[in-house]
Amino acid sequence: KQEVTQIPAALSVPEGENLVLNCSFTDSAIYNLQWFRQDPGKGLTSLLLIQSSQREQTSGRLNASLDKSSGRSTLYIAASQPGDSATYLCAVGNGGATNKLIFGTGTLLAVQP
Amino acid sequence: GAVVSQHPSRVICKSGTSVKIECRSLDFQATTMFWYRQFPKQSLMLMATSNEGSKATYEQGVEKDKFLINHASLTLSTLTVTSAHPEDSSFYICSARKGGVNEKLFFGSGTQLSVL
Numbered sequence: 001k002q003e004v005t006q007i008p009a010a011l012s013v014p015e016g017e018n019l020v021l022n023c024s025f026t027d028s029a030i031y032n033l034q035w036f037r038q039d040p041g042k043g044l045t046s047l048l049l050i051q052s053s054q055r056e057q058t059s060g061r062l063n064a065s066l067d068k069s070s071g072r073s074t075l076y077i078a079a080s081q082p083g084d085s086a087t088y089l090c091a092v093g094n095g096g097a098t099n100k101l102i103f104g105t106g107t108l109l110a111v112q113p
Numbered sequence: 114g115a116v117v118s119q120h121p122s123r124v125i126c127k128s129g130t131s132v133k134i135e136c137r138s139l140d141f142q143a144t145t146m147f148w149y150r151q152f153p154k155q156s157l158m159l160m161a162t163s164n165e166g167s168k169a170t171y172e173q174g175v176e177k178d179k180f181l182i183n184h185a186s187l188t189l190s191t192l193t194v195t196s197a198h199p200e201d202s203s204f205y206i207c208s209a210r211k212g213g214v215n216e217k218l219f220f221g222s223g224t225q226l227s228v229l
Contacts, residue, residue: 031214031215032215034217034218036220041204041223041225042222042223043119043220043221043222043223044157044206044208044220045220046217046218046219046220049217051215089156091157091218093214093215095214096214097214098145098147098162098164098170098214099210099214100147100159100162101147101159101208101218102159103149103156103157103158103159104156105155105156106156
């Protein structure tokens with residue numbers, strides 16, 4: 001059974017810092033991996049999607065990497081801003097007919113102005 | 114982009130009543146939608162996969178008679194919580210995929226259900 005873990009569970013940084021969020025999964029046979037952010041009481045916003053054949057994806061100040069063999073992904077946020085404060089979730093797609101996503105435990109990020 | 118609309122955003126009901134939550138893909142057709150449940154400060158737990166025109170596939174431990182899912186069209190899936198109890202109080206979120214299985218999943222804004 002696929003298990004997805006995120007470290008740290010919570011992180012507080014001053015504005016302007018670069019930071020890394022970690023995601024690990026137990027079964028390396030994934031189809032793809034997606035990073036999301038969730039604001040309190042809201043739905044999820046898709047940030048980046050990495051296919052299993054890819055090593056990284058970039059969007060603006062965000063960079064996500066994938067090391068499938070070691071069961072790890074990282075989300076790098078450059079020059080953090082208070083508006084980046086949210087919960088960040090990674091989710092792995094297990095393939096199959098519907099490629100349903102299994103979510104990690106999340107990292108609560110607070111960027112202090 | 115791809116927009117998934119979920120309604121209502123918040124509902125308060127009495128124990129024993131049924132509540133219907135709608136999930137619509139506004140600008141694309143979704144053959145598959147997913148329903149998740151989230152408890153406070155916890156991650157999302159997949160409840161079921163909703164397939165257009167066929168029965169939903171439920172995850173282990175999710176009661177199909179309790180959580181009725183109907184995917185009547187390519188743009189609409191509904192989740193009905195039947196005979197709701199206080200332990201059903203939770204945040205329910207739907208999602209839909211635009212395109213093939215390797216495409217991104219887009220989420221609705223969620224429904225906070227409170228059962229008194």
